[in-house]
Amino acid sequence: MAVRTAPADNIYATHPEKKVALYFMVLGFIALSIGVIFGPFQIFNYAGIDLYPALEPLFKSYYQGLTLHGVLNAIVFTQLFIQGSLLYLQARDSNLRPQMPVAWAAWWIALIGLALAAWPLLTNDATVLYTFYPPLQGHWAFYVGAALIIVSSLVSVYLSVEMWVRWKRQNPGKPTPLVTFMITATWMMWGLAAMGLVVETVFFLIPWSLGLIKGVDPLIARSLFWWSGHPIVYFWLLPAYVSWYGLLPKQAGGKLVSDSLARMAFLGFLAFSTPVGFHHQFADPGISAFWKGVHTVLTMMVAVPSLMTAFTIAASLELAGRSKGGKGALGWIRKLPWNNPSVVAQLLGAIAFIFGGAGGIVNASFTLDYVVHNTTWIPGHFHLPVATASTLTFFGIAFWLIPHITHKPLAAPRTALAGVWWWFTGMMFMAFGMHMMGLQGVPRRAHISAMNAAHDGIYASSAFYMVFNAVAGVLLTVAATMLFYVLFATLLSRRRLTPDQVPEIPFAEAIAGPVDKDGNVKSGIKVMDRLFFWWGFAVVLVLIVYMPTLVQLFMHMVPAPGMRLW
């Protein structure tokens, strides 16, 4: 009989942050499991098949389903998983305990926010999509809930920065450990980026939905939304990068090639993630072409740290493959641990990101954007970085982190492996179908499978690509079933690993570390370690590229009254 160590209450004894991290991640996955249900309904819509009548009278429309899909998957799941996993990884990497009451406060704020936002979403009183552009006006509880979820993320910013400051005080002169560095930079970036949403919800949407102010200027709201709305993509992506740089090389059986390049990439993201939002507003009148151009240049700049990442990750994986005897130009690929679902999830996520990044450069290219703006190209695009690169990586992290925390073995690893492949394949089919339909002019977020007879056949030129979406719908339904089965079967399992079987945190070593041969901290590392300075630089840059436009808009507000058209 297997030794039953660690009864449930004791597994958190040495590291109480395990419990709060687990609560964050599990709440996130619960949100995702509900949001994902609507995925097949959306994609079958874009295959010309309307399945929404099957959901009546529980859900009233395609648009209600789409709102739930976007809010739960993109805003709630990502953030909660990130709050949990990054908190835990930073605590263990820097060997410090986070301020536990504050960490639990963050969790409760997020839970209350989620409950408040979910109520009008489920009753069809906030069918405003996850961009919630005014003047479409949802129930006040939706905006208050969304604001609380953002407040919770700001508490996480505090937790991370406080731990980093504490570490620096306790370790004067030493370079910040790499994983801690990457996580702190990520949270600092988000702390600045989130300000747009904070101002939008607190000063405009909440008072407006409560009837305290008559109207909201829709262009100001859009500009504040995209202040946060593009960097939020990096907020979803950087935790995946933390894993790719900090853990994946070890999981693949190798080392990270360069510690300083990883730090440089994260500083690039800290500085350039936020001053780029106008590239979502190329089609908006009321923002000058000059500032749109400036944001274009900065958006292109932010591609550089991603390209650096591609190099470092590929090089680290190649060395891992070669150290296991892989020969030739591509032979090392076969030697990677393709039987490990955690590694495969991350590798496939990274591959999807190559296409996601290329498409992103198209979207950011000022003039090319007019060809694709608000067509299905856009959701086709962002399902690669968010729904594939980040989401698969988060599943990959959960595959070792949940057993690590709970001491429960990963249920059905072969199903996990299959689920990862099906998810990746399904997303590739869908991305192809949606990108191509976008080029044929099919609009995004439209219930095209239930149009008036008068418009019959206007999207017939996309019939071939719709087949890809139908196939994707089937593949992704199967994939989601497998992945959630593995996850919840693991969490609910009564089996326990013996202490020696519990997976360790796979912190990777760097070949070229932060310290030189003589034991001195490299000068570049010292400069990069001044995170507050770089944070200040980022703030100044954001103020420069946003203030001229925002000040002008604030001085000439044109408020629009709210409307409910669903």
Added chain:
Amino acid sequence: MDNEKMIHAIERYERSWLLFALVMIVVFLIFIGYTLTGFAFYVPSAAERIDPTKVRAEGSLFANPRVEKTGDNVYTAYVLAQAFTFLPGEIRVPKGARVVFLVTSPDVQHGFYIRGTNVNVQVIPGEVGKVEHTFNEPGEYLVICNEYCGLGHQDMIGKVIVEDN
């Protein structure tokens, strides 16, 4: 020693890759700048700001959505994008017409996207968006609302008909 050698080899590749990345980005930016010089009229500009609750009122530019001839085969179209139609629903111009579109919304946000062209405007209440297009090919162009505006969004479709004369 072996380790040192490897680090140097990797650093060499690293530098070439970074150079490649930077050059690629700069080349893209040059292309973007070049296309902007020729197609700046596709970048929606703000003709003016307008109170969305008074857009339909007497005396407003959009009280009577219409197409006006303003020159030799040059037209101005005053378009109202509203839940869930475009006014005018059908815009007729002869082949080769240069059309200046002025678009606004009296209610919520919409899209004004003419399929097969680079005309793609976010229609925002309070803003009058302005773009231009020259229709050299005769035929029927769909005008599609590509921003969610409510339950009838998918049926918010208009037309530009370019007549061969």
